[in-house]
Amino acid sequence: MPQHSPRELPEGDPFGAHTLPYGVFTTPDAPDRPRIGVRYGAHVLDAAAAAEAHGSAHAPLLAQPTLNPLMAAGREVWQAVRAEIRGWLDGPHFHPLAEVNLHLPFEVADYVDFYASEHHATNVGRIFRPDGEPLTPNWKHLPIGYHGRSGTVVVSGTDVVRPQGQRKAPADPTPSFGPSLRLDIEAEVGFVVGTPAPVNTPVALADFREHVFGVCLVNDWSARDLQAWEYVPLGPFLGKSFATSVSAWITPLDAFDEARTAPPARTFPLLPYLDDAHAEPGGIDLRIEVTVNGETISRPPFSAMYWTAAQQLAHMTVNGASLRTGDLFASGTVSGPEPDQLGCLLELTQGKGPYLADGDEVTLTAWAPGPDGARIGLGEVTGRIVPARTAPAPGA
Template sequence: MTTWLDVPADHPFGIDTLPYGVFSTRDAPQRRRVGVRIGDHVLDASAVAAIGRDAGMVGDGPDLATVWETPSLNSFLALGRPAWTIAREWLTEILTDDVHRAGVEPHLIPLDRVTVHLPIDVADYVDFYASEHHASNVGQIFRPDNAALPPNWKHLPIGYHGRAGTVVVTGTDVVRPSGQRKGPQDPAPVFGPSIRLDIEAELGYVVGGATAIGSRVSVDEAVDHIFGVVILNDWSARDIQAWEYVPLGPFLGKSFATSVSAWVTPLDALREARVSLPGQADPPVLPYLQGDAFGLDVHVEVSLNGAVVSRPEHAGMYWSPAQMLAHLTVNGASLRDGDLFGSGTISGPTVGSRGSLLELTWNGTRPLTLPDGSSRGFLEDGDTVTMTAWAPGPGGSRIGLGEVTGTIRPAVPLEA
């Protein structure tokens, strides 16, 4: 499929991608609305939808012009999968059929003239722990005298509730968190800035189609609620985490910031990237976790100060996003438009495929050497971390997931 725009065939944001985001322009910085990226332009989605509505091009379908003239994707997410499918088909049509060019072209804005914003108002944020390699590595580091995997790990997708209010868009600086920490040999805990600040390379799944409390979403129904995918960096203060996480799990060591990419890649754009899960034969999962438990062949790249330090592969994840969503709701917990859940750190069997510094440096005991000759066990102030990702698309094309980047700023000093 080709577009009438001058977009190279190998562009990661070609006609097969069409991700959604929220943007504003220099001349109207307060007017945030939904945009669709195509090549190096952003399509003002509400403006072209208004043209289509007034011309009767969208028939009796949803009023996309209204839901896209809002400062988040939440109103669009609330419409559900049938509307998402109609919207994508319509966008594809107007960007491929030359008859629409005259009406659409004035609403294409060069990427360097827009500011991108957090694409959703995050309703709830849950982070899972779906990589067997990551869970095993963390177990060996934090619990060397016990089994690497907790006894429940292969029976259910483990997760924790994060803080929705500290999910930030790519490009947002991250302030080094402070909290309590206590090393194994320390006589008592101390308070201060984290000295083991880390990253976690993940995918985030954006949810729409709210459900009622007391209802459940099955594995097979999950695709009706998973709208799309973002790249997610779950910043982690390992020293704060290690002291606080027993017995209730992560809290302050995780809640200070979670960064996501600006563009939400629709699940429909990732059809060619669906793969089978690599395991789950022994032990078999319970019936409510069975069904269309698909994986995604997404290739992630992690850079620290411009140097690639890891290339995690999402295809190796043990648990499916559909299973995570089914488990999240099996107790009757409701879904809200704008819910976000993370895959957990994506890590593989080799050092170069590990998605956190905790694993890459084995808790700081094997520091990385960067091209400038400096070394890192964990992040220092001024460090910039960038994650990019792509997936296979139709006919050998690449589906780009964009990037998520953040720079570490010093901790806020304590008041005297």
């Protein structure tokens, strides 16, 4: 049963009126009717019901079972809807967050994952190439990335089945097949595309805000043993494609205006399409926390990322590739310069492990500074590792 607005939120609640992330939810009395919700504290506003009650012209967009139609409507509509929602926070149409079911909030079109942290890339390079240069020659000239598998992007709370595949340690004469023995996490930040761009229409740095709807946390689960054997010469494949977890809540990009920050100083001149020297600050001061089974293992700072999301989007489209509503691109592992700021177990353990065991539960949370001392929250990403599923025998 919908409730009246929770007028007073606890002090410091990161999901106040400055945040207002979008998600998709169902209720026990209507499990087959997903609709758009807006998180406000520990409650969810039924956006469609509120829009209809207020006679909003945007009610049809908010009555959809995914965010895609709203995202495709463009930035002018996003801003108008966000302003209207702020006016609905004193009314009814709220549900307790604990009493609703949350779903993947948008239909994922394409998924691209980048490798944008200099600290992460340097640490990994030192582990894999101890006698060589940690960064590849192209690393500071372009944002390195790869295309992932959109069909295995799952919402927070979905169990992650331990993947199986080929693996081969350096001392093994031949590869073997079985469950991954080096299952890892990657704490990342994702950007969700709203306004599409047709083929052969590169997106300039200055147009970033016109295309990106919102921000979410991402856990790019990684089977390091499968990845190490398969990735030469073409890069990540089965070691990554089994699951990528995203938040159930997409925080609007405009919510982070107070958290914009300059990225680290560039050490090489950038080509014009990537040169952000005179653009608005492209970094975001996000404070991420990673826990495993309730114990904090890392606090990676997103402000330390070398390549910004605007540069990633510009590079992603500069060759003429199109953008579609629902495209998701992720930052790559977020790591900082300190030992407690590393965003994956590979770095935290110097490649020695231990890695994730069956039953382990990983949670990512984050917030950014907002106006007047407020905190801007990102919905958490949680996943629990469950044992590999043995394939049935032939003919069974």
